Amino acid sequence: MTVGFSEQLLPPWRRAVLKVGSSLLAADGGGLSPRNAQALAGFVSDCMAAGREVVLVSSGAVAAGRAIVHADTAVDAPIAERQALAALGQAQLIGFWQGFFARPVAQVLLTHDDLRNRRRYLNARATLSALLRQRVLPIVNENDTVSVDELKLGDNDTLAAIVAALVDAEVLFIATDIDGLYDADPRRNPQARPVEVVARFSAELLSVAGGAGSASGTGGMRTKLDAAQRAAAAGIATVLFNGTRADVLEDLARDRLRGTRVHPTRSRGAARKHWLQNAPAEPGAIVVDHGAGDAIVEKGASLLPGGVLAVRGDFRRGDMIEILLREADGEQRLARGVSQYSAADIRRIARHHSREIEAILGYNYGGTVVHRDDLVLS
Structure with a gap:
């Protein structure tokens, strides 16, 4: 008889990403089933009623599209055919989730290229942040109609880990169709024992996770552990739990877990600082006055356009650039960070108040030139 998971308390969290795969949503006869979705939505x-923020990463578009045209598409069907089913099913998937919530939901379709491109990464983060501020539930999915990554690899698990870092989540919840991670496959080995806490990753641990999951989904426990490892490196904890059990979900909403908890391998602040310190910078810089320099160093403030004296080089929005402090005898490195505006834009808004940005440029990416969360002292 397989041993069950004991209860453990989760630390407090403010923002999370919940990943739900096709295996939990697909109906036996095709399409989408509320069987598990009801409790997940609850x-x-x-x-959210407790004041927390959640981003939902949901698979299921292909399953929904398959039911619309009554297609019996195999997992190894041509990519174009599965992309067509995803296009058919996206609206169905969003409508399906909206039916469980009184608050509005918003569809956000991303590709891995969007998240590798720094400018599109910033745009996606700004959009998701705005939705969360408005108490909307963002529902993220791979843009299967133009990207083949999820259709080929089943890596919405990886997408969820990337989104967790994108929105600065404290925890990544991954719903599975078993109780958590075991030291052997519990479906084949009744002596399998639960792994309740993962403090570090090893080749042995990853090998235990096995291969693909159910026929409805394309990712198994291995892709979930790979995602957890990615999240851990970004300072984000991961929780693996059984999304088919309403009692587990009710307890989870009260921070009581019966499943597997994966600890981050570093703090979120340390992970972010490491990236900011080591990411390659573009050959460009912003020169600031002493008022801006003091605010950055002494108060941990963002860089505002009013403190900008000059711009060096020709960089783009989203580029890593140096921030220089103008002294009487020259300029010295003060900090580095991700620019919210291009060099050309900053030249136009320099020495102006943040509220003037839109009037000058005709658009507005926010009131900061470099946000304090994207800035590290040199």
């Missing part, structure tokens, strides 16, 4: 609603 967990999200309970969290």
